[in-house]
Amino acid sequence: MKPAPFDYIKATSLDHALAALAAHDDAIVIAGGQTLVPMMAMRLARPSCLVDLNEIADLSGIETSEKYLHIRAMTRQAKVLASDIVRTKVPLLTKALSFVGHTQTRNRGTLGGSIAHGDPSAEIPLCAIALNAEIDLASQSGTRTVAACNFYEGPLMSVRRADEILSEVRFPIWEGGNIGTGFQEISPRHGDFAIVAVAVQLQFDADNICRRAAVALGGASPNPVRAAELEAALYGQRIDAALVAKIVGSIDRVLSPTDDLHASAAYRRRVAKSLTMRAILEAAI
């Protein structure tokens, strides 16, 4: 038994969870627990009260509306990975999820939990930023929506307040054309957090001209970043290796990597470029 003692509240509804969160100083929610439990075991986190979201049935599920794929926050990563709706509507997410952890962690880990935690090199936040997902934050005073690109304020830091619960994430559905996706990462072992990861989704018209581009990079900045200049340079183009090699350099201007245990900043910049080229070409096939 390693974590410090805490009170445990098994929430039965979102309202119940929000009330419990508001009523206890220093209470936090537990989603899949795949990051929080180790942090508690190492006593990096010592909440006095844990509000469990796992038994709230309407906090999980996958649905579509006209423009969006709606994923409730507690939907397990394994469910998202296996979902045919996700595969057809937001193919980038399916591709990225196969890089997230392992079967055992995906069966427990949730989509919302990964986004709320905000590891700089995690794959799910990277996709949310690449596709500019919308994130719902519920509290007792109502629900507000934040665009993924405005959600993070630094590594493991977001605009979510302590009394808020991330309830849903909506990914825009790209209608029409041919959609290509690319996901590339380098990590010490498959399933580990990435050193650098790149997510790409492209839309092509019947002449194979790129009509929409999303390119984002994780692990080379405090939070994942979009490569807007590169996206603009892909627009209107037929994509081949020569073109990508010519325009990929612009990503340097959005990256701000740092040295750490796993890799130097210089290595991250170099590998970011190679992975971006590969991911774009993967998406262009």
Place this chain on the structure above:
Amino acid sequence: MSEIKLTINGVTRTASAEPRTSLLDFIREHLGLTATHMGCEHGVCGACSVMLDGVPVRSCLMFAVQADGHDVMTAEGLRDADGAPGVIMDSFIEAHGMQCGYCTPGMMVATHALLSQSPDPTDDEIREAIGGNLCRCTGYAQIIEAIRIAAQRLRDAT
């Protein structure tokens, strides 16, 4: 203390534990089932793998109170009804898919999870299924062989 009632290997058991007790500690210390091994205790090694409601999870990464009302299967549950080792254990013995045996219960639970989903897995699927289970001894080749044998035998049996 919280009272926890769960089904473990088909039997309903009740015990009380502090909320901070991991499911892993609960299984080993409160329920006395010691096949589930404690490796890293922070979600890295997979030695603690159990089936929760039919899917494999790491029992060190959840609290026992969270398993209240749920269905758990441990490596003990892989034995045949008469207590004989069962197909998966037998295959690990036959291929010598272990040395020290520390990772083995987790490997066998991962094998059970894989074979209940895909009875005829490719080697890539086998590798993926045990990708979250570390073995410091075998180099994995014999474990993969054991899983191939188990898959074959389970197919032959049906």
